[in-house]
Amino acid sequence: MSTKRGPLHGKTVLDLTTALAGPYATLLLAGLGARVIKIENPTRGGDSSRNNSPYVTGEGLSLQRTSAQDMSVSMMVRGRNKESITLNLKHPRSREVFLELAREADIVVENYSAGVTERLGIDYAAVRKVNPRLVYTSISGFGAQGGDGKAMDTIIQALSGVMMTAGEPGDPPVRFGLPVGDLVAPLFAVIGTLSAVLHADKTGEGQHVDVSMLGSLTSLVACEPFDALESVGIPLRTGAVVPRLAPFGTFRAVDGWFAICAPTDAFAAGLLRAIGRPDLVDDPEYATRDARVRNAGDLHGRIQEWSARRPLSEVLAALEANAVPAAPVRDTAEAVRDELVLSRKEVVPLVHPEFGFVEGLYGSGLPVTFSRSATDLSRPAPGLGEQTELVLGALLGYDDATIDQLRAEGVL
Structure with a gap:
């Protein structure tokens, strides 16, 4: 002992x-x-x-x-x-x-x-x-x-x-x-x-x-400058996604939800490859962080369209294979038994x-x-x-x- x-x-x-x-x-x-x-x-x-x-x-x-x-x-x-x-x-x-x-x-x-x-x-x-x-x-x-x-x-x-x-x-x-x-x-x-x-x-x-x-x-709450963000057009409440960090948020697969946190250029490139769009990696609308923020709605829409037709296991496997930070959204019973x-x-x-x-x-x-x-x-x-x-x-x-x-x- x-x-x-x-x-x-x-x-x-x-x-x-x-x-x-x-x-x-x-x-x-x-x-x-x-x-x-x-x-x-x-x-x-x-x-x-x-x-x-x-x-x-x-x-x-x-x-x-x-x-x-x-x-x-x-x-x-x-x-x-x-x-x-x-x-x-x-x-x-x-x-x-x-x-x-x-x-x-x-x-x-x-x-x-x-x-x-x-x-x-x-x-x-x-x-x-x-x-x-x-x-x-x-x-x-x-x-x-x-x-x-x-x-x-x-x-x-x-x-x-x-x-x-x-x-x-x-x-x-x-x-x-x-x-x-x-x-x-x-x-x-x-x-x-x-x-x-x-x-x-x-x-x-x-x-x-x-x-x-x-x-x-x-x-x-004050750790995030919400007032300042709103003053430059970034909404306070963004629901399941965070446009200023796109691609970032929670998305639905056929049989469950998952979360993605991929704000860097490298992570974003991996995500575009995972969803079958390597052609967009160097696209001016997605190649930089500022560009992704401007086009966050379109980018998040592409992710949701891709994942909505696939089981969660397939979605997570594709993201993992391309080094994209992602995880399933677990319920509390599963989480406390980790x-x-x-x-x-x-x-x-x-x-x-x-x-x-x-x-x-x-x-x-x-x-x-x-x-x-x-x-x-x-x-x-x-x-x-x-x-x-x-x-x-x-x-x-x-x-x-x-x-x-x-x-x-x-x-x-």
Whole structure:
């Protein structure tokens, strides 16, 4: 068995997050080797993800919970490699317990709405007094200063402009099926957290890391200068193709779809040969990139006319034989079973702590491979409060009587 440890081994994270954006950030930290202690509200059944249908039961997947051992697929994905304790942060004494935990931790991650942690007395200012080295990361919809409205993924997609980057001109807004707003922000949160940890390790000084979902997604939209492109006549929404990179886009074969990315002269020449038109390689309308952009509609039409009469296997074979970058468009079920992706543990089987693996159930891995460190997301998600006694006893030295008293008072 490998003795390699994760690069964050020895770091302790207090996880105050719920739903998706925050829990995905702490999942990544757990996969990198940090000890993640998930703090859940006992009065609301813990993280809201615990009540997301479907559930894994003793009989397999079910839309309804059938026993106390059943666990939602959402929690099975987001709770891996974490420990769970319960703490009712609205109880007056809970602040004392939380600050004792913070004194022993290296990182706190929370995704409450702006202002909530201050009202609870567990904001960065409060934590900094007991642990100046601690890195305190906040993920919110609009940033620490707050904003109007609720920060749901679809709301963030709408406000960021990303919904208007897909589809054909004149189409209604296109909501991404993947919750990109909820998934981009935690990536920036982890980058910010690790940068702040490096700073703390060098200087002994912690800090507040403030990441907004809206800013994270909008910053990616701004990577493409859409306004400038429109000003020179390049449309914002181009549907299945990208005229300014022609030949570039997705096309239909008889039995499926495929994608082509061939913007260079060499790739474009290979594509013209693949579709049986080597005579067009030196044609002034296709020989240069600028010419292909001017004639993108005609070029893409030629590709579609050629592929529409052929099976996908024949289309891909012709493109491959001519060194054209191309690939079939796979559905999600096929994609997550890719042998390469599975072998690199970028996607991994999900395991229920009691019922084991359910056929066909996969979750995100940690798509980073280190030459000297390990990553791992193989430990099943915990039950609600499963490690409460362990954490409070081992980390804070609470005895059984103290823990029982806290339970009786409604703190835990």
